[in-house]
Amino acid sequence: MKANCFAGRNTVEVRDVPDPRILNARDAIVRVSSTAICGSDLHLLDGYIPTVKRGDILGHEFMGEVVEVGPAVTKLKAGDRVVVPFPIACGACFACEADLYSLCENSNPNAGMAEKLMGHSPAGIFGYSHMLGGFAGGQAEYARVPFADVGPIKIEDDLPDEKVLFLSDVLPTGFMGADMCDIKPGDTIAVWGAGAVGLLAVASAFLLGAERVICVDRYGYRLRKAQGLGAEVLDYSQADVLDALRDMTGGRGPDACVDAVGMEAHHPTPAMYAYDRAKQATRLETDRPYALREAIMACRNGGVVSVIGVYGGMVDKFPMGSVMNRSLTIRTGQCHVQRYLEPLLGRIREGAIDPSLVVSHTLPLADAPRAFEMFKHKQDECTKVVLKP
Template sequence: MKANCWMGRNTVEVREVPDPRILNARDAIVRVTSTAICGSDLHLYDGYIPTMKKGDILGHEFMGEVVEVGQKVSTLKVGDRVVVPFPIACGNCIACEHGLYSVCENSNPNAGLAEKLMGHAPAGIFGYSHMLGGYPGGQAEYARVPFADVGPIKIENGLTDEQVLFLSDILPTGWMGAEMCDIKPGDVIAVWGAGPVGQFAVASAFLMGAEKVISIDRFPYRLKRAERAGAQTLNYEEVDVLDALREITAGRGPDGCIDAVGMEAHHPTGVVHAYDRVKQATRMETERPHALREAIMSCRNGGTVSVIGVYGGLLDKFPMGSLMNRSLTLRSGQCHVQRYLEPLLGRIRNGDIDPSSVVSHRMRLEDAPRGYEMFKNKENECNKIVLTP
């Protein structure tokens, strides 16, 4: 089969690789009909996530048709159309029983690698380094899905791929980012990052009752998308974000601040940006945490900072004094996707939200290398790319 493979920093290639096969009685094989390039894939592309190996198959946002099932999979049958969540979860451990699927205790066979960096291992993730399981991803013609009796959600034929594909990751991630803010009617929420996850966080915050949502980015085309969703926007290259947020909130600060950027944030101040770029390039830190620092400093006393942007390891100049002395709550996590599948599918059916609205480009799987470059460099107002094998 054909698959998009990581070949080194800033290099991916679509190659012929062996077809996946059933390895466990709880496996399924899915013929991929749609897959997507995620912002967090760029962290792999840029070489900032450790334990990648040449030839690893990328991709954690995918859906398709079941073509084979293991003997213990009773919830799916051949021919079912499914969306596959990006975290792999067993459904039986204490974490899964509490709905914490992205920290499943049984799905990461390389837990020891993650423990060295993180203390404890999170769940396995499709196409996202050997530290997180070494599972081949879904930017391919076929994919093996472990614990297929727990993860995939069946989709009726009345919905298009693009309406439901992002149930695999970015829609539930944006929703969880807003949910972690414990939004109450009248709240003001600020969202750093107006990419697809940030756009879904904006929409989710409004659905949860926020009175005002402020979207912060520097790309006009992304800010326009946030405006269409009802957000007030700030271009951080044109305004001082902390001052602007104080003015908007009468000096108080937002009730909740969502970091939908993560480890490769940009900052308009040359000295600050250069400091983190140098430390990141020399691997003295793995993150550029400008958005996270700003979210903490901006949040009102007693407010909540919600982190859904991906971080990989260590960061510098973390404002712990601000977090502690002002009674802030910091909440974070890879999304527990399985928890949100049914509720969000219901909202899609009801027309509460249209996930297909984030798609800007459609390409063949063979064009994935060009897609990665386009997405990384924000060419042609690239917001979200869907690949078709």
Template structure:
């Protein structure tokens, strides 16, 4: 089959690879009909994540048709149409029983490596690093899905791929980011990053009843999309984020802050950003936490910081004293996708949200290497890429 494979920094290739096969009775094989490039994939493309190996199949946002089912999987059948969450979960361990699917205790087949790195292993993820199991991803013609009797979301209505594809990651990620804020009707929610996750966080905060939603970015197309979703916007290249947030909140700061940027924050006029880039260059820091620092500084005392943006390793100069003394609550984590999918699918079916708004580019899988560059460089107004094998 054909797949998009990682071969090093900024080196993604359209390769011929072996077809997946059933390896466990609970497996299923899915023929991919749609997949997407995620902002998290860019961390791999840019070479900032540990644990990648040449030839790894990329991609963790995908859906398709079940073409083979293991003997112990009595939930799926051949012909079922499914969206596959990026978090692989067993459904049986203590964390899964609590709904903490992104920290499943069984699905990371490289658990010993993750234990050494993080202290305790988290769940296996599709198309990501070997710290999360090294599972083949969904930017491919076919995918092996472990524990397929648990996570895949069956689509039985006539909804299009583009309407449901993002149930596997960015829609529940934006939703969880907002839910973690415990939004009240009097709250201002400030969201750094108006990429795909930020866009869904904006719409989630609006649906959850925030008084005011503010989006911070520097790309005009993203800011325009955020405004269309109900947000007041701040262009961080043209305005002082701190001054504008104080103006918009009567000098008190936003009650709730969401970091939808993660480890590759850009701040062209910021001294701390120059510091981060210098430390990254000599491998003394892995992540650029400009957004985290700014959120801690501007958030209203006793407020909440929610971090769906991915971080991979070590950060420096985090103002923890401000975090502690202001009494801020920090909530983070990969998304517990299956905690939210039933509710979000219902909202799509009822027309409360149409996820297709975020798609700006559709291309063939073979065009994936070029689309990685387009997405990374934000060329041609690119916000979200969907690929069709």
């Protein structure tokens, strides 16, 4: 089969690789109909996530048709149309029983590798390094899905792929980012990042009852999408974000702040950007936390900072004094996708939210290298690429 593979830093290649096969009685094989490039895939591309190997199949947002199931699979059969969540979960461990699916205790066969960096291991993830399981990803013609009775959700109507594909990651991630804000009537929520996750966090914040949402980014075409969702926008390259947010909130600050940017944030101040960029390039820190620092400093006293942008390791100059002295609550996590699948599918069906709004480009899988380049460098107003195997 054809698959998009990591070929070295800043390089991916579509290669011929062996077809996946059933390895465990609880596995399913899915013929991929649509897959997507996620912003967190760029962290792999740029070499900031450890234990990625040349030849690894990328991609953790995919859907398609079940073509084969293992003998222990009872909820799926060949011919079912499914969306596959990015975290792999067993459904039976302490974490899964608490609906903390991205922390599954049984799905990462390389848990010892993750423990060395993180203390404890999260769940295995499709196409996201050997530290997180070494599972082949979904940017391919076929994919093996472990614990197939726990993850995939069946799509039993004629909703097009683009409306349901993002149940795999960015829609529930954006929704969880807003959900962790404990939104109350009258709240003002600020969202850093107007990529796919940030835009869906904006939409979700309104869905959960926010009165105002302010979106921070620097790309005009992304900010226009946020405005189209009803958000007020702030271009951080043209204004001091902290001053502007104080002015926009009567000096108090937003009730909650969502970091939908993560570890490769940019900053308009040359000295700050150079400091973190140099430390990251020399691996003296793994992440550039500009957006996170700013979200903490901007949030009102006693507010919530919700972190859904991906971080890989260590950050420098973390404003812990601000967090502690101002009684801030930080909530974060890889999304527990399985928790949100059915409720969000219902929201899509009733027209309350349309995740396809983030799609800017649809290309064949063979064009994955060009798609990664376009997505990384924000060419042609690219917000989200769907690949068709």
